[in-house]
Amino acid sequence: MLTIHHLGLSRSDRIIWLAEELGLEYRLVKHDRDPETFRSPPSLWEVSPMGKAPVIEDDGLVIPESGAIVEYLLDKYGEGRLRPAAGTPEYIEYLHWLHAAESTLMTPVLMNMIAGMSGVDNPAYNSFVHGEFETVLGYMEGVLANREYIAGEFSAADIMVAFPLMMLDSPLIPGPAGGDVLGSYANIQAYLLRLRDRPMWLKAEAIFRPE
Structure with missing residues (x-):
């Protein structure tokens, strides 16, 4: 199952929204920022090589960066939805x-x-x-x-x-x-x-x- 790693006040909001628009089933893993430094916690660094969110796991792949994730999810699950036809x-x-x-x-x-x-x-x-x-x-x-x-x-x-x-x-x-x-x-x-x-x-x- 698709796993979305979410960090509060981050671009991972985009990926949850996109998944809902596409009607995808997914597992959500929430990570909390350090209240003093506002940095991501060690749990996110264990998944993302730069400790950034969003990052997803899907079919053995670990994919960071919201723009890359959006394109990946549309390619794999979009079925032509949420973007115009290529070449137009x-x-x-x-x-x-x-x-x-x-x-x-x-x-x-x-x-x-x-x-x-x-x-x-x-x-x-x-x-x-x-x-x-x-x-x-x-x-x-x-x-x-x-x-x-x-x-x-x-x-x-x-x-x-x-x-x-x-x-x-x-x-x-x-x-x-x-x-x-x-x-x-x-x-x-x-x-x-x-x-x-x-x-x-x-x-x-x-x-x-x-x-």
Whole structure:
């Protein structure tokens, strides 16, 4: 059986959500962060060579990295669901957002979070973060003006993109960009509401965030 290793406040949220959208049976193993260092516990290092989550075990394979896991699960269990047909313009758009989630979008999100957690107050650093948000979020706002989901129909790209956006929308993630980064982006806010209304998101959230 597929095993999903989950670490609180991590990208492993994506994999539980994807598994629920696909209707997969799986075993969930939860790992708790160290309350002082916020690092992953020894139990996760026993599975993942870098102590990171998510990581899955399936048919003797150990697969880390949320993007790689998403592609693996869709290849093996997707049966054509949650991504457009390969070779189509829609597929190229899907690929763009599937990978932009962990590069173009996640970079300023992490920079903002690290600055907030470490107390960094550097004008040049903060200006760069603000500029990146204006570029990336401004572009997404325009894309979502005529779409319900980031690549057209709901897909695994939305599951990837949702995580950094939800980080920005969380009061638990401080940073120099402030607590209302998404406040001026009405289309992105509406998009997040649509994602949070999905039955399988609600089911997944109840699993990884039961409190």
